[in-house]
Amino acid sequence: MPEWIEIDYAVTLDKNSNIERFARDIALEQTVEVPETCVTDSSLWERVIGRVLDIAPKEKEGNTSHYLVKIGYPPEVAGHQVPQFLNVFFGNISLKNNIRIVSFQVPESLAKIFKGPNLGSDGLRQWLGVYERPLAATALKPMGSSPQTLAAQARAFALGGGDIIKDDHGLADQAFCPFEERVGQCQEAVDKANAATGRRTLYFPNVVGDHEQVIRQVEFAIRQGVRGVLISPFLIGPALLRFLASRYPIAYMAHPAFTGTHFHDRRHGMAPAVLLGKIFRLLGADISVFPNSGGRFGFTQDECGELAQALRQPLPGVKPAFPAPAGGMGMDRIETMAEQYGCDVVYLIGGALLNHSGDLAESTRLFMQAIRSRFTERLASPAGTVMINGKEGLV
Amino acid sequence: MPEWIEIDYAVTLDKNSNIERFARDIALEQTVEVPETCVTDSSLWERVIGRVLDIAPKEKEGNTSHYLVKIGYPPEVAGHQVPQFLNVFFGNISLKNNIRIVSFQVPESLAKIFKGPNLGSDGLRQWLGVYERPLAATALKPMGSSPQTLAAQARAFALGGGDIIKDDHGLADQAFCPFEERVGQCQEAVDKANAATGRRTLYFPNVVGDHEQVIRQVEFAIRQGVRGVLISPFLIGPALLRFLASRYPIAYMAHPAFTGTHFHDRRHGMAPAVLLGKIFRLLGADISVFPNSGGRFGFTQDECGELAQALRQPLPGVKPAFPAPAGGMGMDRIETMAEQYGCDVVYLIGGALLNHSGDLAESTRLFMQAIRSRFTERLASPAGTVMINGKEGLV
Structure with a gap:
């Protein structure tokens, strides 16, 4: 260094x-x-x-x-x-x-400001008890749905064997879907599904607002048993991600909303690997979501590869993080993503999964099967607890 | 609306x-x-x-x-x-x-999130007691100077008759110039100069950090008698400006650091008038600093004119704010700026003033004279007090 x-x-x-x-x-x-x-x-x-x-x-x-x-x-x-x-x-x-x-x-x-993720990819795998295959994630959507509807989605995805369920990043604390109702119902639905499957699917609600709102949301979520959140560093301010990651040792999935002007012209801004890769990782992201090449945004395959490398490559004292290619991915992209990203990656399939059939649990099973057909999954007992201020469990 | x-x-x-x-x-x-x-x-x-x-x-x-x-x-x-x-x-x-x-x-x-500046241009004029001419501002610099050196600059500018002294936006809480020492010494220097001149020159320290640091800095500054701060909304997070403006009824001068990717290509991002104009004003900026055309950055004259208009034009329930053209302005630009921006503007002349002669107070007098030669200044007793939580004065 x-x-x-x-x-x-x-x-x-x-x-x-x-x-x-x-x-x-x-x-x-x-x-x-x-x-x-x-x-x-x-x-x-x-x-x-x-x-x-x-x-x-x-x-x-x-x-x-x-x-x-x-x-x-x-x-x-x-x-x-x-x-x-x-x-x-x-x-x-x-x-x-x-x-x-x-x-x-x-x-x-x-190192004080750049200590990186709390868990990193290894820690997250321990929490999930899932090894040697990519993780499967989905998004609860669309905005405007009731907490009940979203909780039913979360339940179906967990029953189908998925690993991580995140809110769509546009879900805030809107009157049509208040934060506390949504988080309470979705986490409860996932807890029940986990009790039935014996697995530990994780639910990451989206936190957004000024620092008082975000801190209140994170603390509420942790009290409901939530172990990770979705966060858009450029909307809430990058320092707030660092602050949260230092105070609350849960998982952080970073979303690229509002960063795109850096990538519009390759002669200006920051390379995706710099901003969504290294910076987000150093600030505390365990997972960084980005628009995959071939989806509905404009990153090239090379840029995505460099981004994944920036998240995963060895860095003294900083844990590796997961890349999460997204932005219009469907099951038909698993083959390509398997080749491009290998094993340590989170496949984030939102709308395409939700609309694959009338039965989200069944679609999730197919999604998991498509992953298992290319990787030799190893499952273990989910391990690790959320430690808050040195105490296990709640804040 | x-x-x-x-x-x-x-x-x-x-x-x-x-x-x-x-x-x-x-x-x-x-x-x-x-x-x-x-x-x-x-x-x-x-x-x-x-x-x-x-x-x-x-x-x-x-x-x-x-x-x-x-x-x-x-x-x-x-x-x-x-x-x-x-x-x-x-x-x-x-x-x-x-x-x-x-x-x-x-x-x-x-309206709750977009109530605009606390003072606006009229309120700031009342605090200063300065009417019918542009305001004159300078920046304390360079980074690396001691609090003593910066306080001497502040004193000289106040004695020379300038209106607003701001920190350079790169002055944080660095070991070579700790925030509290700098703010204490600069405000004291300005207070003493004001006592000598009978005017009310204002000092705006730069606040930067995570929300805890920024709040601590603002409260410390207010206790020293400071009535305004410099803030970079895109560095600290735009919501924090709104939060501060709602809680602390002082003046906010917004700096455009880290916003530039929006303006690199005219086909993408936000127009300067949208981001540095209307949005910053709605969030609570009383003054918005921007790189003037003809300086060392690339805004056009039209863009600067639209930006100034976005800050000043009537908007129901939202006070007008001052444009502050900057970024390499010198005294030779006063003529052009007078034509372009008229009276309701803050001229921000930093390095050029500091290096105009060996005597900053004298250079400031020349700066003020150049302004007065083009506008008919009207001075009044500075009016208005800083109200914090309904109490006058300190927090």
């Missing part, structure tokens, strides 16, 4: 522009916010200002040149907190064009 | 694509997240799913066609809270390409 924060930027410039100057301007913009000539205290170059570590020319196309620029920042400028880290990462330069963050490394000194 | 949330999307499509279908897909994606054929409960069309209200063809260019699409959403889907509103606004569709939000209207039923 480096001693400084190291960030790799893919930069696209007019061929007549000066890349050395452009790179130095990034380093100044993200720290002191003054031009080079105005740095009167020379110690700032050592203590504060980003340092251009490398500039590698890449291909040229017509009048534009591509470069890979590596800049290092002293960890202290990131203030040991998530929002100021993101500010150094991409605060002001998000307002400049044609700068894309393609990878980064953080020093051990930022 | 409409009864539903109405959103205008500029859509760019391949000329052979079906715009009716594309528009309907937006309405489905942002609510029920299932294809049309899977909406089995027909009441969802009335209660939940967005409704395409209008499709207006715009210009064609080569193989692409442009459209303006208006979609209405029942307010209940936004759950009467900021994050879920943003989710309906641009959550999943941010992950699709070539969709840009160019304007929107919210119904009165969302």
Whole structure:
């Protein structure tokens, strides 16, 4: 691990522009916010200002040149907190064009904010008692359904042998489906189904709101026996995911809502592997949901592969997380996903499963069978308990 | 005001694509997240799913066609809270390409989350006692300076007659300049200068961190006599600005850090007037900082004009806010800014003022003189007190 924060930027410039100057301007913009000539205290170059570590020319196309620029920042400028880290990462330069963050490394000194998931993929497998095959997840939908309807879906999916049931990420605390009613009924339905099957299917309600609402929702859910939640870090604020993961040792499934402007143009923003992969994992996501290639969104197969790698590859002191390809996946995609993602992955099939037949439990059985036909499932007794403030069980 | 949330999307499509279908897909994606054929409960069309209200063809260019699409959403889907509103606004569709939000209207039923600034431009003028000219603001910088150095800058700017001093938005709670030391010393310096000048220059420290840190910072600042803060809604989470503005009736200056991916490509994201204008104002910003055209970022003059208009135009029940053009502005830009923005604006001149001469108080006097040469300033006794929980003064 480096001693400084190291960030790799893919930069696209007019061929007549000066890349050395452009790179130095990034380093100044993200720290002191003054031009080079105005740095009167020379110690700032050592203590504060980003340092251009490398500039590698890449291909040229017509009048534009591509470069890979590596800049290092002293960890202290990131203030040991998530929002100021993101500010150094991409605060002001998000307002400049044609700068894309393609990878980064953080020093051990930022481990407090970047300790990663509580459970990670191994811990989640222990909770479920499911090994050597991808996990199967679905979404409760559509928005507008009553708690009863959604609880019946949850029950059917659990009876059919699925692993994780999440709320659709648009389910909030709306009058047509209040949070507490929904969570109470869905968790109860899953508990009953689990008692019948002897398995431990997990239900992840969606938590959304300001910090007071989200904390209240998480605590309520835990009291109902919930062991994980769905969360959209860019809607609620990325620091709140880190805060929750530090305080409540349950599982966190991260949703990419409101992140998409980073991926619209490959010359700007952050690579999916950086934002939905490494950053979400470091913030505490045990599972990161993303729009799979070939679905109704535009990620390429390569981008999805890099994203999965960013979630799973070894990182000192940080557990691996599950990729969850989604966004219009159906059972016909299992073959391709099996080839692309291997075993440590969560298949998230929502609408397609719900509409596969009139019988969701039966459709789930077919879904599980399709997975088992490609992997040798190993089941064990679900293990592990939710520890809250050192005590087992409830808050 | 409409009864539903109405959103205008500029859509760019391949000329052979079906715009009716594309528009309907937006309405489905942002609510029920299932294809049309899977909406089995027909009441969802009335209660939940967005409704395409209008499709207006715009210009064609080569193989692409442009459209303006208006979609209405029942307010209940936004759950009467900021994050879920943003989710309906641009959550999943941010992950699709070539969709840009160019304007929107919210119904009165969302007034709880969209009540706007506490003071607005009129209230801020009363606090300052400054009328009929633009306000003059500067930034304390560079990051890495000691609290003493920044306090000396604050003192000089106040003695020179400036109106608002803000921290650079990269100043957090770093070891080289701890938040409490900085805020204590800067506010004290400004208080002393105010006692000497008889004016009321305001100091806005930057607050950043998770919600616990930010709340602690705001309360500490208020106890030191601070009457406003700088805040980056996209770093700390937009809901936290709304939360703070509801709880602490001080002034909020919003900074655009981390919003820039919305503006990189004019075919995607949100128009600056939508995000930095109307949304930030509705969330509670009294002042919205943005990168002015002709500075070191890429907004056009038209975009800046529309942004200023979005902050200032009448909106039922919501006070007007100040635009604060910034990002590399110098005294040589005052003439142009005077023509472009008129009187109700905050000129934010940071580095250029600091480096104008060796004497910041003198540079500030020249800055003020340049403003007064173009506007007929009217000064009054600063009025108004900070009310916290119904009590005047401290928390």
